[in-house]
Amino acid sequence: NAGVTQTPKFRILKIGQSMTLQCTQDMNHNYMYWYRQDPGMGLKLIYYSVGAGITDKGEVPNGYNVSRSTTEDFPLRLELAAPSQTSVYFCASSYSSGTYEQFFGPGTRLTVL
């Protein structure tokens, strides 16, 4: 099992550009999450999904979009990148609801200049 994989590992964007952060899990988990981690801070939930075709907003969804067409994939789309979106992005998955351990990907470091 590869677990949760994320691509790319690093990316530099110019203001106004768009990109998609990829996330794939091979554990057949229903629940998937996207977080951002700003320097010296904890994780803030951006979006989550409880199954294919179902997504919902977290604490900080503005400027992002997600889709969940399959159980395995949960891409995060950044439209019109802004410097405030400079952060490390983590994807995570879990078997079921919040009683279960989350498995995290290695993160994507994004810089918007």
Add this chain to the structure above:
Amino acid sequence: AQTVTQSQPEMSVQEAETVTLSCTYDTSESDYYLFWYKQPPSRQMILVIRQEAYKQQNATENRFSVNFQKAAKSFSLKISDSQLGDAAMYFCAISGTYKYIFGTGTRLKVLA
């Protein structure tokens, strides 16, 4: 709304000594779980220990144990016989339905 507070931004411990990291939380949910995650310099988040709120017995995993005080809404992590590999950011988290809320983290330094 659920909140998690870690009041110690940084802690230091001598190798082989014991250290306790603090965490307090607030929730209106009756059924929830509490977690401690470790984030080493590699950035990979690793589960250290998990506590089920309805269980009074404190969870233990090898050198890691928790002191769970439900009435006080406190969930501290004790690391015994600290090792250099324990140096990392430690995050406390609470879960409810669907979501997890994380604290701001405590950076643990282990001194040789």
